[in-house]
Amino acid sequence: MSKNLRFALPVILFVVMIVFLGFGLFSDPRERDSMALGKPLPPFELPDLYDSNRIYTPQDLTGDVTILNVWGVWCVTCAVELPYLTALREQYGVKFVGLYYDQDLDPDFGTKTLARVRNEVTSMLNRLGNPYQYQIFDVVRDYSLDLGVTGAPEHFLIDRKGHIRLHHIGDINERVWTHKIKPVYDQLIAENNSAVINE
Structure with missing residues (x-):
């Protein structure tokens, strides 16, 4: 290895590392692209939160x-956004479907019963609004993992054919709705x- 290359190699590696870390430092983790974007909803068969006999599939999210x-x-954050989501439903007819999961039903987190989950959900929606x-x-949060969900709230804007057209991490507030979601929503409508x- 030449003398110049021995001195240049550490400098090149240092510059590459600085560029890599710079992208990480100044990027917004909430703006990452979902791997599901532009694709049909992954398959699922999941029950209604209040009626375990009612089973939903992606077909229920089409049309x-x-x-x-x-x-x-x-x-x-989910609690904070509920009143605004409810206002969007009431004022503009936005159709929201909840994908609910509870950490305390997992044996690793606790032993909450389904009846208690239903009572807590009902109580929160009665207080803050039900969109x-x-x-x-x-x-068991399998479907959230299939969608690439990393936390809550997360939102998936789905077109009439059941394709995911937009993914938003974090709450929907007036600014997010006006500048990010509404333009795509209006186009899909x-x-x-x-x-x-x-037809």
Whole structure:
């Protein structure tokens, strides 16, 4: 190895490391792209939170524009966004479906009963607003993992064919709705209305 290369190699490695760390330092982890973006919803068969006999599949999330909201009563940010989501449903007819999971049903976290989960959910929604048409119960969080969910709340904007068109990590507030979600939502609603007219 030449003398110049021995001196240059550590400098090159240092510059590469600085660039790599710089990207990590100045990137927003909430803006990462979902691997599910642009793809159909992964397959699932999951019960309704309140009626274990009612089983949902991806087919239930087709035919309309829907926002699938991953949430739980243990999530403080989820509680903060509930009134705003409820206002979007009431004022603009936005269709929200909850994908609910509870950490305390996992034996590693606790021993909460399903009845207690249902009572806690009902109590929170009665206090803060209920934006959901229905709640899919992600019993052991497998489906959240299939979607690439890292926490809650997370939101998946789904078109009428059941494809994920937008993924948002964090709460939906007025700023996020106006600048990030509403433009895509309005486009999908226009596509949906056009498809209905042409059918």
